[in-house]
Amino acid sequence: xxxxxxxGVAYGLRGVVVDDTRICKIFGEEGRLxxxxxxxxxxxxxxxxxxxxxxxxxxxxxxxxxxxxVIKDIKGARGLPYGVRDVIKSxxxxxxxxxxxxxxxxxxxxxxxxxxxxxxxxxYRKAIRLIAxxxxxxxxxYRVRRGEEPVAPHxxxxxxxxxxxxxxxxxxGKDAARTMDVALVLHAEHSFNASxxxxxxxxxxxxxxxxxxxxxxxxxxxxxxxxxxxxxxxTLLEIGEPANIKPWLEKKMQDKSFRLMGFGHAVxxxxxxxxxxxxxxxxxxxxxxxxxxxxxxSEQIEQMMKGxxxxxxxxxxxxxxxxxxxMGLPPEIYTPIFAVSRVVGWAAHxxxxxxxxxxxxxxxxxxxxxxxxxxxxxxx
Ligand SMILES: CC(C)(COP(=O)(O)OP(=O)(O)OC[C@H]1O[C@@H](n2cnc3c(N)ncnc32)[C@H](O)[C@@H]1OP(=O)(O)O)[C@@H](O)C(=O)NCCC(=O)NCCS
Numbered sequence: 001x002x003x004x005x006x007x008g009v010a011y012g013l014r015g016v017v018v019d020d021t022r023i024c025k026i027f028g029e030e031g032r033l034x035x036x037x038x039x040x041x042x043x044x045x046x047x048x049x050x051x052x053x054x055x056x057x058x059x060x061x062x063x064x065x066x067x068x069x070v071i072k073d074i075k076g077a078r079g080l081p082y083g084v085r086d087v088i089k090s091x092x093x094x095x096x097x098x099x100x101x102x103x104x105x106x107x108x109x110x111x112x113x114x115x116x117x118x119x120x121x122x123x124y125r126k127a128i129r130l131i132a133x134x135x136x137x138x139x140x141x142y143r144v145r146r147g148e149e150p151v152a153p154h155x156x157x158x159x160x161x162x163x164x165x166x167x168x169x170x171x172x173g174k175d176a177a178r179t180m181d182v183a184l185v186l187h188a189e190h191s192f193n194a195s196x197x198x199x200x201x202x203x204x205x206x207x208x209x210x211x212x213x214x215x216x217x218x219x220x221x222x223x224x225x226x227x228x229x230x231x232x233x234x235t236l237l238e239i240g241e242p243a244n245i246k247p248w249l250e251k252k253m254q255d256k257s258f259r260l261m262g263f264g265h266a267v268x269x270x271x272x273x274x275x276x277x278x279x280x281x282x283x284x285x286x287x288x289x290x291x292x293x294x295x296x297x298s299e300q301i302e303q304m305m306k307g308x309x310x311x312x313x314x315x316x317x318x319x320x321x322x323x324x325x326x327m328g329l330p331p332e333i334y335t336p337i338f339a340v341s342r343v344v345g346w347a348a349h350x351x352x353x354x355x356x357x358x359x360x361x362x363x364x365x366x367x368x369x370x371x372x373x374x375x376x377x378x379x380x
Contacts, residue, residue: 002365009365014266018360019200023056023348024191028267033274035189036060044277049159049184049341050074056189056348057127070128071158077125077132078153080140081111085150088137093145097138097336098221102214104137105130109210116208118354126209127347134343135159138336139166160184163340167329175288176327179281183320186274187338189345190316191267195219195226196342196349203350204360216346217339223261226342229334231261232321236294245300253308262318263305271313278319285326294322 010016025034033040036055043052047061054062054070062070080088087107091100108130109115114122140150143166151166160181164172172180190196195216202212220226239248252258265272279299286292298319305312317338324334 002367004367006365006367012266013197013362018192018197019353019358020356021191021349021352022059023345023352024189026191026267028265029269031268031270031273033190033272040186040273041277044182044185044274047185049181049188052185052188053128053131053159053344056344057124057351073128074132074159075153075155077129078136080133080136081108083107083111084133084137085140088141089144091141091145096221097141097332098217098227098339100141101134101137101336101339102217102221104141105134105217106210106214108133109208109214112210115210123209123347123351123354127344127351130209130213130343130347131159134340135163136166138333138340139163141336142167142330142333143169167333175284179285179323179327182277182281183323183337184341186277186316187320187341189342189348193225193266194222196346199346200349200353201360203353204357206354206357209347209350212350213343213346216342220339220342221335224259226317226335226338228261228315229317229321229324229338230331232317233325233331233334235261236297236322236325239297242293242297242300245297245304249301249304260301260305260312262314262321263312265313265315268313268315272315274316275314275319278316278323279314282319282323282326285323289326291326294325295319298322 023036025037026032035043035052036059038055038061043055047055050071051062051067053074054060054066058066084104084107087104088100091103112126112129117125136153143150148169151169154162154165154171157165157171158177158181160183161172161177164176164180192200198219199212199216202215203209223231239245249260252260279295282295282298283292286295298314298321302314302318305314320338321331321334324337325331329337
């Protein structure tokens with residue numbers, strides 16, 4: 001019988017190649033990331049989220065008229081159905097926003113006018129519907145739990161600016177809108193990560209896009225995945241002051257099982273390129289808001305972790321946390337914001353999976369017993 005820890009077992013599937021993909025490539029040793037061949041640093045600097053939606057769903061950057069069409073499609077798919085509104089309104093105020101998002105994503109399937117439509121057009125329509133409605137779900141939940149009226153989408157605003165508008169009820173300034181847009185571009189896609197793989201596993205059974213996306217939201221929620229950004233700001237707030245960083249870190253890092261949120265990565269063995277961009281925005285947002293404390297503390301933590309015998313580097317969640325915090329956003333919606341962006345990546349992978357599908361069914365290393373003598377009830 002095999003033992004736990006058997007050589008040859010790919011624990012956590014690290015390094016196991018399970019499929020072909022054209023969507024995204026990560027060079028983990030060098031810290032490079034590409035969406036359909038385009039470097040993320042260039043996309044973050046030069047693209048809007050809507051352009052990235054087109055890139056990920058259609059496989060190429062849009063020209064002017066294609067971009068106008070995708071913007072029109074997203075705007076046309078705005079407006080939460082009453083059933084989904086009811087789900088959000090009926091959630092207890094104590095509920096976790098990611099649980100509300102997962103439930104609402106599932107409820108979107110009930111109001112799809114043609115849930116069984118599995119044509120190319122049908123898949124695109126469902127993807128756009130999810131992309132358009134995720135920010136509305138997050139914003140409505142955010143406001144309702146504060147006792148505020150939901151804010152209807154603003155026809156003249158793009159995806160990122162409209163999201164901030166629906167959260168705060170006022171039109172965001174140019175800087176805030178651009179910062180959110182960049183954050184959405186950076187979080188949109190990341191190859192076969194845990195939530196995307198979840199979506200692909202579900203899609204591979206020939207289930208539907210809503211099931212795949214609802215499952216992906218559940219996977220993203222975990223603190224080892226998208227939940228880390230909320231953990232980062234909690235860590236910064238707990239540390240409180242720059243003077244506390246060193247003793248706090250030294251004490252925590254003594255515990256081998258402790259995980260500093262926003263550091264380390266299953267694929268990157270160096271700085272995550274998304275963290276490079278978000279670091280700039282954390283600094284910039286801090287300067288605009290007149291408080292760079294959280295940025296400076298983050299930067300000090302980065303230096304200390306880099307200087308260890310076994311260096312650890314920030315991932316995407318590290319600098320997004322201080323950026324959002326300085327934008328006046330509360331920690332409990334940081335992971336939902338991640339989902340608002342990543343939903344396009346999930347949809348792209350669902351489409352890719354089902355266009356060359358094979359049911360995903362790995363094998364396991366059985367470490368239990370066999371042929372045990374059956375024991376009758378009276379003898380147990
Ligand atoms: C993302 C993560 C799960 C990847 O983990 P992984 O590839 O399985 O790496 P491991 O957990 O095996 O860690 C490898 C080593 O680095 C250490 N390590 C990795 N990330 C760490 C972290 N955030 N804090 C402390 N130590 C960490 C581990 O203790 C381990 O050390 P060891 O070799 O002495 O045992 C892990 O880095 C982590 O938990 N990070 C914090 C959560 C987070 O930010 N998640 C968002 C990812 S985008």
